[in-house]
Amino acid sequence: MSSNYIGDHALVMGGSMAGLFTARILADHFARVTLVERDQFPEQPQLRSGVPQSSHTHILLLKGQQILEQLFPGFQSELIARDATWVDWINEGLMLSPSGWQPRFPSAFQTVPCSRPLLEWVIYQRLKTIPNIKIIENAQVKSLLTQAEIHKITGAKIQFKDSNHSQELMADLIVDATGRQSKLPQWLKELGYPTPPETVINSFLGYASRCYQQPQDFKADWKSIYIWAKPPFDKRGGLIYPIEKKRWIVTVVGNNRDYPPQDETGFLDFTRSLRSPVIYEAIKTAQPLSPIYTYRGTGNHRRYYEQLSDLPDGLIALGDAVCTFNPVYGQGMTVAALGALTLDQCLREHYPQTQFPQQFYRQLAKVLNQPWLMATGEDFRWPATEGGKPNRMTKLLHQYLDQILALGVKHPKIYQSFVEVMHITKPAYTLFHPEYILRVFGRWIVSQEAQEVAVEDQPIPKLVSESSRSR
Ligand SMILES: Cc1cc2nc3c(=O)[nH]c(=O)nc-3n(C[C@H](O)[C@H](O)[C@H](O)COP(=O)(O)OP(=O)(O)OC[C@H]3O[C@@H](n4cnc5c(N)ncnc54)[C@H](O)[C@@H]3O)c2cc1C
Incomplete structure (x- = not known):
């Protein structure tokens, strides 16, 4: 084992977005990384059964695209080579918000949108070229292996599809990236560990x-x-x-x-x-x-692993296995990428300290809080939403954000701030800049300004000029 590595072997369960990003990160830290996926990866970009959501629009937010370019340099050029194109989301996109058509102007909000199968395929191809990553397909993780006396998960048992053959894989660190259907709470329970508190908010x-x-x-x-x-x-x-x-x-x-x-x-x-x-x-x-x-399975679902003090060493989870969001806000893949970066940082700072999982989950929770509040807060606007009721602060925030969007119709700078928060390139408090707060109060006081022209009567804004591609 090279002295640069902090461990010999890491195992990733699940080979969708969270699993692929995680394997890429772990390859920097462990001599060997094994990724186990129950599906076979397609030879060309194609739908596969393990990710049934792939047939739907998958928006990769600007923050997610920046992280992928950092992890897989040249990734955007590869999408272009597969006949995808740059889009300036502000200038080249029409956006009808509840307050009306948002303004258009050349911006730096440029990404290369593509289908979810292509996105996964390009990343998978890159992963295959990393020498210390081994990918095992058509194999399902069935259970975890443990050494109770040292309070550690030591491996996983996998079962190959289309055969009775199974195998035990031992690893220093195991990452659950099996998505919404993760069986981790059940597996922890079977091993005598507590399960995380969960919240489901469904609109x-x-x-x-x-x-x-x-x-x-x-x-x-x-x-x-x-x-x-x-x-x-x-x-x-x-x-x-x-x-x-x-x-x-x-x-x-x-x-x-x-x-x-x-x-x-x-x-x-x-x-x-x-x-x-x-x-x-x-x-x-x-x-x-x-x-x-x-x-239809679009509810927000969060498992609060960070609240468990009694967690076995050697095992963590990330991606949808920890937190899924109502997908309409386009956050899942970007948050999975942020989770992988959080793991990278924790491995550098805390591994192999005992209670590494607790350290990791505490940091991950900080990453999850903003997108979680954003998705659930917006979902609370719908009367049928189950899983909680909006408190006074949430209602106040709704009113505030309504005003920000309404201001954004006329003030490009404010709209740009809104887009920056949506794309997770800026923190949510950007929208609470003193200048914006004053403007919002101004609108509240001069209430007649709130009488917007009916959306149906508003002209659709035009492209301002060609967006220059900075890349
Ligand atoms: C309808 C819909 C639309 C969406 N739109 C967007 C969007 O616009 N933008 C966005 O960023 N996100 C979107 N998402 C969310 C996004 O799909 C996920 O957040 C993202 O894929 C990360 O998920 P994941 O990798 O954690 O899990 P998943 O994508 O669910 O993948 C889990 C993987 O684990 C494998 N697996 C499961 N169990 C086992 C096992 N026991 N052994 C081995 N392998 C196993 C599965 O086959 C699969 O490959 C959307 C989701 C849905 C449902």
């Missing part, structure tokens, strides 16, 4: 998504469209998300159990019923390339 949001080919003669001054729902009454939202090979993923969502339908006519009718018909107008003559996929 009963449904997704329906379909892939389209952009019409050949299609001309527009936008590359993406995002139409928000407007709580509490206007439950429907949708987006056009540009992906590789001049295709769009069109996703419509219905909050508060207003689930979008899966049949062709119903899907198009739902799209037409959004607060603006622009998405419907764009897709009505476009060529569908996929069935209509639906998804």
